[in-house]
Amino acid sequence: MSKTRILIIDDHQLLSSGLAMLLCAEKDLEVTGQADRPETALRLAEEQQPDILLLDISLPGRSGLDLLPELLARSPQSRVIMMTMHEEQQYLKKAIEGGAKGFVLKKGGGTDLMYAIRAVMQGDTYIQPSMLADFIKTGEESSEGSPENLSEDEQRWRMLSQREQQIVLGVAKGYTSREMAEGIFLSEKTVATYRSRAMTKLGFESRADLVEFVLRLRKIDI
């Protein structure tokens, strides 16, 4: 059985040689190269077509996330494991979107990395367990909100609070602030505030804009 070939892309030499030592100690793993800058990384990836790319996010001059699609283009067979100090969900999301198969934190100190390599080699995706819960949550949220599928007007509409939506509909139907205030037991001033806030959020300047918007949304009939 041939060994899994790994290319390490990290500008911290101490860390990358430490990792190399750690990985080489495994019988089935082999570190074929270490790159400390993006250009070297691209060249080596193309030359070696490694099984696994260990990619740091913070590289000199260019973010590893930026580099990710390009690396995959040069070496399509490779599976990429992001390896970073950043614990923010945004990085994880971006990495997975970019085609990374694994995401581990450097502070895990190598243990997680081993799991990740094994999982990825079997065709799985590995995500740092401490980040997984939040990742699933944001995934749910965005699929629930799924703003990508909504029209711009729909998205704008969702910006408004329930009260604001109520007032906007009232305004579009032609009610005055006073009439609405009486209808929903708020002060006239409060109604006016809701209204002006809705306008600010929507970026409208006139009632006509607002009416047009509501009509486009088909929230009311004419």
Place this chain on the structure above:
Amino acid sequence: MPVALISVPAFFRQAVRRVRSVLLSVPLKLKILGLALALILLFGAVTIYKVQAALSENFDAFLQEESRFVATELSYQSHDYLLINDMYGLTQMLRNTVQNRPDLRYVFVRNAEGQVVAHTFEGGFPGDLLEKISGLSPQRSEPRLLRTNEGSIWEAEAGISNGNEGAVVAGVKGDSLRRQIGVITRSLARTTLLVAIFGALLSLGLTWLITRPVTRLLEATRAVRRGDYSVRLDPAESRDELGKLMEGFNAMVGSLVIAEKARLGKEYLQRDFLHRVMAGQEGERKRIARELHDQTGQALASFMVDLKVLENAQSVNDRGQGITRLRKAITEEMEAIHDLAVALRPTVLDDLGLVPAVEMLARNFEKRHRIQVRLNFLGFLDRRLELCLETCVYRIIQEALTNIVKHAQATEVTIFLEGGEKTLRGGVEDNGRGFEPENIDQAKHMGIYGMRERIQLLGGSFHIDSDKGIGAMISFEIPIKQEKCHE
């Protein structure tokens, strides 16, 4: 040689222009004085000319009439004297008449033969006059004009008894009349002169009255230009248009003072803000230095000790425990450093952009404070903006969230950002207790002032919309295109 031909109208126009420019360049005082004098002198001259013309027109007619009248009158009286041949009496009578009539120069009487029998000439009858005597005419002839060395004399002849017994000749010179005309003219000229002097004095007084407020205004304007805003003019000094001007001037200086005060106030605030920003930066550095030294440094030192302990560890068990402990400590330390770095500058902002950075901010905020944050992003989709713009918006949202924690007692926050073609709009809204932005003492609170300052720096607008019942909302709109980004 070519001659530059100037047509008459062109020349005239040029002259008018030159006079105009000269008139415009003399001081106001001279203008008014000149005008008054010119008017008075012109009026005087015209009057004198008119009077003289009228008088001399009637002058000759009068002299003719006078000579005829005197000759006729005397012809009746002379008749008796001639009858009794009293030549002495006749001469006396003629002399009396000449003395009583100042314009009468001479009278003489001729007898039927044409010889001069009586006359009023002192030193004998002048010879050249004798030559001019015409023959006796039976009718009354028209007066004739004689040019003599004494001037022109109108002479009339009247026959005695229809010319049968002789004739009386009277010469009228009109000296006294001429003198009188001279007197009138001189008196008119004197009057004109007097009026001119009076007019000059009057116009000087008037110009003083007019120009004094103008001079005051001028001085006051200069003072203001020098930066002395304490000058005020008294409009009661002249209650006309100039008085209005003075009032206007006072009002202008008043608003200048207010504007200047506002400017100084703003300058002070800005300087103060800068000071505090710098002080804040210094404080932040101090905090980081202490953190690095006290926290990170100590931790690293303790790792060294731990490593030494590991080196000396006897059993595999001890070694395993030591390693586990060390790893845990290092992990903790790494987290601390990471937090420190993120607080300083979120790398997400640089690496991924505004939207992910705000998302991160919001998620951390939710976790830490248990306040729900709703996010609305529109028109971004991986779009990156100028870094200074992203940083500005990030810091504003950060400060808004800090304020919400500190002051709002809110349970829900909405953040919205919309990247348009030309502008980036956005805002942070909470459902807390709201506040009155007018009542903020900018000397004590920097947060909102800083937001406004940052946005103004990027040419955007900032707005606070707060209602006691609904909560606060800050919103902003900033141009996407930034001329100079210092980041």
